[in-house]
Amino acid sequence: MNCETVQENLSLYLYGELNFHDEEQFDSHIAECAFCSAALDRERTWHAAALSKSSDVPMDLLSRCRRDLSRTLDALQPPKPSRWEQFLETLDIRPSHWSTQLAVASLLLCVGFYSARLLGRQSEATGGGFSSSNDMSLLSPGPSNPVRFIRQAEGGDPDRIEIGVDEVRPHRLLFRRDDPALERWAIATVAEADDPSLRLDSIELLSSRPCAAGKSALLAALRDANTAVRHRALSALEPCAPDQAVQDTVVQVLATDQCPRLRMEAIEFLAPPTGPVTVRRQFAGVLQGVVERESDGHVRLRCERVLQDIKASPVTY
Amino acid sequence: MNTRAETIRSTDAVGRAAERADESALIRAAQQGNQEAFEQLVRNYDQSVLRLALNLLRSPEDARDIYQEAFLRVYKNLHTFRFDCSFNTWLYRIVSNLCLDQLRKRKVRKEESPSVSTREGEMDRFEFIAEERAGVDPQRSLMSAELQSKISEVLSSLTNRERLVFEMRHYQGMRLRAIGESLGTTEEAAKNCLFRATQKMRTALGAYA
Ligand SMILES: [Zn+2]
Numbered sequence: 001m002n003c004e005t006v007q008e009n010l011s012l013y014l015y016g017e018l019n020f021h022d023e024e025q026f027d028s029h030i031a032e033c034a035f036c037s038a039a040l041d042r043e044r045t046w047h048a049a050a051l052s053k054s055s056d057v058p059m060d061l062l063s064r065c066r067r068d069l070s071r072t073l074d075a076l077q078p079p080k081p082s083r084w085e086q087f088l089e090t091l092d093i094r095p096s097h098w099s100t101q102l103a104v105a106s107l108l109l110c111v112g113f114y115s116a117r118l119l120g121r122q123s124e125a126t127g128g129g130f131s132s133s134n135d136m137s138l139l140s141p142g143p144s145n146p147v148r149f150i151r152q153a154e155g156g157d158p159d160r161i162e163i164g165v166d167e168v169r170p171h172r173l174l175f176r177r178d179d180p181a182l183e184r185w186a187i188a189t190v191a192e193a194d195d196p197s198l199r200l201d202s203i204e205l206l207s208s209r210p211c212a213a214g215k216s217a218l219l220a221a222l223r224d225a226n227t228a229v230r231h232r233a234l235s236a237l238e239p240c241a242p243d244q245a246v247q248d249t250v251v252q253v254l255a256t257d258q259c260p261r262l263r264m265e266a267i268e269f270l271a272p273p274t275g276p277v278t279v280r281r282q283f284a285g286v287l288q289g290v291v292e293r294e295s296d297g298h299v300r301l302r303c304e305r306v307l308q309d310i311k312a313s314p315v316t317y
Numbered sequence: 318m319n320t321r322a323e324t325i326r327s328t329d330a331v332g333r334a335a336e337r338a339d340e341s342a343l344i345r346a347a348q349q350g351n352q353e354a355f356e357q358l359v360r361n362y363d364q365s366v367l368r369l370a371l372n373l374l375r376s377p378e379d380a381r382d383i384y385q386e387a388f389l390r391v392y393k394n395l396h397t398f399r400f401d402c403s404f405n406t407w408l409y410r411i412v413s414n415l416c417l418d419q420l421r422k423r424k425v426r427k428e429e430s431p432s433v434s435t436r437e438g439e440m441d442r443f444e445f446i447a448e449e450r451a452g453v454d455p456q457r458s459l460m461s462a463e464l465q466s467k468i469s470e471v472l473s474s475l476t477n478r479e480r481l482v483f484e485m486r487h488y489q490g491m492r493l494r495a496i497g498e499s500l501g502t503t504e505e506a507a508k509n510c511l512f513r514a515t516q517k518m519r520t521a522l523g524a525y526a
Pocket of ligand 1: 035
């Protein structure tokens, strides 16, 4: 490979899109040619720079999209009268051979047993108190609902067949807004969900009553790995701003959070420009510390403004 | 503070392998009308789809439309999916067609009325997220604003197809072969597109690097 060919293939090489032979030729040329080696370094640099230009998707946009789609799909759902027939078909059984109604009844009984077990397990974990739509007509045969056994039902009646279904399909739980179990689900989701948009939605739920048990979940969310989650948690905590534990944690955020924008919001949170000056004065020491250590110019400037406002000298305090 | 992120990252590879194995099962379940399976399938891909739409169209509202339309088409046509290409390729065929259509429509609109709104206000949030990321990594924040704006400039000077191929390769990490399949063309044609895109980037950015 000569210099010209190498220069043309810099990007394809970095993408790993050269074939085995070309890549070998490329490697051995680079090892010997300082000029091309430098060009490869430059190529690598703009690759990295362009990558940093790509943004993470805004989580609230994502969750809005998911909600829209879910709504559209719900509206599209056809009524499902033929599930049972489909089910029998997959088992290669013709309904006419059976007393269909009886069989449906035993299926429902059996499924009822399994879902009761599942729900029982969930109730233990959460302390119960929720209701489930628990709609049996949604149960469909398929990989997520494997059939475990088919047998004659107990009692010796040849017309009664029992089918055991291990239901692993997720449940839909319906809550009223004031149901305390709803809050427990939201708290668990803020702490556990891998999907940041779910954590965001849960914070949304908690923010309507943040001074109850949800508060500590929101405080924990201030240390979430996802920046959008931390932002949302901070604004959800606003009604609890006078709370000492909340203030302590927000001071931590101001001192340690990596996102300058969030640090800026932490200042507003602790020392709201519209609030009484006594509140702002309370944090003069903290803000003074920020002015001394803060690397971000905007954040520093905001602190200095607040400090000027409360007439505490930003230089000596 | 990053414990969660690190845990997720370390289990990512394992999780992804398991996801691939589960994917055909998921698709079959969705084809049989299992809505939960369909929603799971959506969740496996929707962040990448939204990112692609957002990067290409640079408008959250347009990206939102593409998201809806793409997954609705997937939903309506999933029964025609025959596993003769990867689901990823099939999905991106839908998404890239929608994005190209949208970009084409915009061009027409622009030619019809030069004063069409650029929806720049909508991009505020988008830019804000980008700025946030810059704050996360000190190395990135050192990257001169000039270089970043140059990159935007070059990206918007690419043709729609060059841009699409570049996004799919550079940001989505798709193989050229899959890109070709998604765009209904050959790997070679996708490569040529990428070739032109990277050449423009190199020419414009070489001096900054
Ligand atoms: Zn050379």
